[in-house]
Amino acid sequence: MLRRRLLALAAAAAAGLAWFQPAPAAEEKPFADVKVVLQISDPQPMKQTLVLNVANNLLRHYGPDKVDIEIVAFGPGLRLLFADNINRGRIKGLADNGVRFAACNNTMRKMTKKLGREPVLVPQATRVSAGVARIIELVQKGYILVKP
Amino acid sequence: MKVQTKRTALAAACAASALLASGEALAVNWLKMQGTEPPGAAARARVWGFIQPEYQQTKGTKLRAGGWAGQRAIFNQVRPDLKSDSGFNIIRARLGVRGTGFPLDSKVNYFFLMEAGNNGITRQGGGSVKITDASVTLNHIKGLRIRIGQFKTPGADEGLRAIHVFDYINFTNATNQLLLERFFDGDGSQDAPGQPVNRPNGPVSAFRDVGIQLFDWFTTGSWEHTYAVMVGNGNGITRGDNDDNRELYLYWASELLFPGASPFPSGAHLAPPSWSADHHGPRGARYQGLKLFAWYQDGKRTLTKENPGEYDRTRWGFGFTYRKGKWRGGAEYIRAKGMIFSGTDGGALPGAANNAGTAVADFNVVTDGKADGWYVDVGYLVHPTVELDLRYDVLNRNTQSASLERQFETWTLGMQYFFNKKSRLILNYEFRDAEAPNLPGTHPANRILSGMDDRLSGQLLIIF
Incomplete structure (x- = not known):
């Protein structure tokens, strides 16, 4: 019985680790000249448009292979990554050009509580344990x- | 050099792909823009509004014949007071709020709008501020959105379009007389002094009703198709129903969406930010496309005073709107049966006694009347801030009767100057004519109508 519980615990821990792992390093662009993390945490819909515009403009300015962009969404800004978001087409277009999207799992938990169900995210979103922690981690990486 | 070229090509490809993948196609889809919020990007409460101060003027020609000869002609007075042939007015001053009360759930949207201007909505029925829109939209069922409350009914484009992106100051004759419904208690057939004057018993319809609408839109290739079925009271706004009858509205529109941003500087103001503020220009209310539409409306009206009873009222029509590059235009055909608004006795002001003192003018409704009308409208952007407009419209009123038939014909020259995306000046000059086509030119009806003046109007529009 104890062994089974331990096994289950280990499996859960492994799944949790995998779940909260930051965006895979393989997706990052090691040879990019510029590395940018864009934060979206505001509730205003205009901010969603703005952050996507900035990412798009950076790609146009530097070229997709010369700039590494990750958009980290947390707090009210996480709505950007909802599966039914009006901007989902733009998110896909940017992801196709190498832009990564990180979704804060702390925010997900709180939203799940408020909604009564877990919000469905766009397939391009990768969950990170904490949006702010992810930003700090990326800043430390340059x-x-x-x-x- | 080669690397630079490659980089440029990559960047261009990237930009193009991002542009092409930008969200849903947004057309001049009034049902979508007025009834729904963008999923995942709606505000909890977005406050907005607009103000429209205006000046209108005619020559003030008096009635040339008939029992009220020499008195003021109602068609030469300026709206809505009908007491002067010229004047300034705040025709509209609206404040609204829209969004999704619980931003995490985009499936429930609301729309609320108040009118504080001086017009047919606020002048009738008491009070100086009226609610024009108060509705909730439920977006839970795919293909079947549900909107409940008071809102614009699915119908003719001139009525359904947002008034603050309307390209003229006054409506066409057909829209004004056949669709902008005035509600009466009687048909106005009793004109004897001492009788109550037949006037509107409340606000004009403002192209709105209270009821429930089922609707949605679908995209196939470059086309967007929209349907709506609505059941309403058929008794206008800010009041409940006055009988047990319901109004039925049917609507279909198919729009071919043209890619790219419209060069028109103004537009998309009705839409929430995410509907409009795309990274490649204004979209939404002035998006480029060719829209074909048809609609049908059927119900009954109940009169309680002069000639009391229930009367059928049917309206239907079709048309198109077009916007591409610097050109825009449209045309509509409207047909009406029953409850034809027919102006006042002798063209006099309501409540005015005739010269013999034997009758008092009031508004008339021909309960079994028929009418039809149409218009063609074209606009061209001659400069990034200046649009020139030209419209021709016709109304054939009471075609069921040779003696009652009246034809209205108006050419409207217009100019819009865009100060910025949210402010513009509209100038219009209307060449107005009317006649009783089956009566001799010397008949009093034709002599009265010959006195219909041209109308000059200017309006400032500021959206916030």
Whole structure:
């Protein structure tokens, strides 16, 4: 019985670790000249448009292979990554050009509580344990933080 | 050089792909724009509004014949007071709020709008502020959105379109007389002094009703198709029903969406930010496309005073709107049966006694009347801030009767100057004509109508 519980615990821990793992390093662009992390945490819909515009403009300015962009969404800004978001087409377009999207799991938990169900995210979103922690981690790696 | 070229090509490809993948196609889909919020990007409460101060003027020609000869002609007075042939007015001053009360759930939307201007909505029925829109939309069922409350009914484009992106100051004759419904208690057939004057018993319909609407839109290739079925009271706004009859509305529109941003500087103001503030230009209320539409409305009206009873009222029509590059235009055909608004006795002001003192003018409704009308409208952006407009409209009123038939014909020259995306000046000059086509030119009806003046109007529009 104890062994089974331990096994289950280990499995859960492994799944949890896998779940909260930051965006895989393989997806990052090691040869990019510029590394940028864009923060979206505001509730205003205009901010969603703005952060996507900034990402798009960076890609146009530097070229997709020369700039590494990750958009980290947390707090009310996580709505950007909802599966039915009006901007989902733009998110897919940016992801196809290498932009990564990180969704804060702390926010997910709180939203799940408020909604009564877990919000469905766009397939391009990768969950991270904490949005702010992810930003700190990226800044420590040399990313420039921009909050449009 | 080669690397630079490659980089440029990559960047261009990237930009193009991002542009092409930008969200849903947004057309001039009034049902979508007025009734729903963008999923995942709606505000909890977005406050907005607009103000429309205006000036209108005619020559003030008096009635040339008939029992009220020499008195003021109602068609030469300016709206809505009908007491002067010229004047300034705040025709509309609206404040609204819309969004989704619980931002995590985009499936429940609301729309609320108040009117504080001086017009047919606020002048009748007491009070100086009226609610024009108060509705809730439920977006839970795919293909079947549900909107409940008071809102614009699915119908003719001139009525359904947002008034603050309307390209003229006054409506066409057909829309004004056949669709902008005035509600009466009687048909106005008793004109004897001492009788109550037949006037509207409350606000004009403002192209709105209280009821429930089922609707949605679908995209196939470059086309967007929209349907709506609505059941309402058929008794206008800010009041409940006055009988047991319901109004039925049917609507279909198919729009071919043209890619790219419209060069028109103004537009999309009705839409929430995410509907409109795309990274490649204004979209939404002035998005480029060719829309074909048809609609039908059927119900009954109940009169309780002069000639009391229930009367059928049917309206239907079809048309198109077009916007591409610097050109825009449209045309509509409207047909009406029953409850034809027919102006006042002798063209006089309501409540005015005739010169013999034997009758008092009031509004008339021909309960079994028929009418039809149409218009063609074209606009061209001659400069990034200046649009020139031209419209021709016709109304054939009471075609069921040779003696009652009246034809209205108006050419409207217009100019819009866009100060910025949210402010513009509209100038219109209307060449107005009317006649009783089956009566001799010397008949009093034709002599009265010959006195219909042209109308000059200017309006400032500021959206916030």
